[in-house]
Every structure is written in structure tokens, then in C-alpha cells.
Amino acid sequence: MENTLETLLREIRVCRLCREHPRGAPLPHEPRPVVVASRKARVLIAGQAPGTRVHASGLPFDDRSGDRLRDWMGVDRTQFYDPDRFAIVPMGFCFPGYDAKGSDLPPRRECAPVWQARLMAEMPQIELVLAIGQYAQSWHLGNLRRKNLTETVRDWQDIFARPRVPCVLPLPHPSWRNTAWLKKNVWFERDLLPVLRREVRARI
Secondary structure (H helix, E strand, O other), X not given: OOOXXXXXXXXXXXXXXXXXOOOOOOOOOOOOOOOEOOOOXXXXXXXXXXXXXXXXXXXXXXXXXXXXXXXXXXXXXXXHOOOOOEEEOOOOOOOOOEOXXXXXXXXXXXXXXXXXXXXXXXXXXXXXXXXXXHHHHHHHHHHXXXXXXXXXXXXXXXXXXXXXXXXXXXXXXXXXXXXXXXXXXXXXXXXXXXXXXXXXXXXX
């Protein structure tokens, strides 16, 4: 019997919904879905959407944000890109383009409704979800998400303690644009990061 996960990944890699059946303006460039799914990984990294560098390389978090995220997690590149250790599934699989101010647009609205639940169903072994940013937190936390990202991440202990499988740790985006947020919210590095590293280490 054919591996259902591999079949699903093949479908995702040729997905053109955002070009051929867009919800709004079509994707302004050719799609290049970036996703890592696995039947062995126990940790899922749920991000937002690839940036330009990731769009070019096809390697998730292949940028300075990835360097910071790996530092937060306490892992190196070899560990991070081992699909037996980590699945990496953003809310939108393709770089969404830029807004008028030159910032990345939100994840495409076509992706999550079609692919997220199907991928999660094929990875029942996932024990820990790192929900990075408000879009991933909205999908993975549902009504546990607070009214904004700061409040959601600040309440990480209550969220993480909920008896649910997989458990979820909410994180801000590791973009260097969030350096001011990190300086303002010193509890994040002091309190949350040691738990993040401990929980990741226990599962890889």
C-alpha cells in the first residue's frame, strides 16, 4: 500500500491553488511550496510562510530568523534539518509576496484550509507543536489564543499545561525585526526559552 504521507507531499509540491483558484489576488510569482513532514519527528515547527531566501533555496528557515530559532531551541543546523527529528509545516507553503511597505504579506489563505488538517492526520506521533506567530497560533490553539500575540505568548504556561495532544508552545516570530519585542519582554528568554530547550531536547 502506498505511503499516504508521501502521496500527500507530492500533491502539496505541485499545488497551484493560489495561482489558479486564488482567494483574492493570485500569487504574484510561481509557487514553490516549502514543507517538511515526517512519520518519525515528534516536534512540529509551525511557522507562517517562507520569505524570499527560503523561496529561493527551498530550505525552511534558511535565513537569519532560522539562526535565531535554532538558538532558541538549542539545536544546530544538522539536527534542525533532520526530518526524523523535526517536521516543519508553515501556515502558507509559498512566499506570499510583499505589501506596499515592503514587508512580507500574511500566509496565503488558500493553504491552511486545504492542507493543515490532512498533514496533521498523517503525523499522529507529533507530541509538541512550536506555534510561531499569530497565524500558526490561531490554527493550532483555536479559542486558547489570546487577543494578540504578546498576550498569547505571555500566557504560555497556562497554554502548555492544558491536557492536549500534541501540546503547544506559542512563540513570537524569530525575525530580527522583533528584537525590540524581545528586549521589552525579558520574561521570554528568562522563563520560556529554558522550557523550550528542555522540551525539544527530550523529544529529539
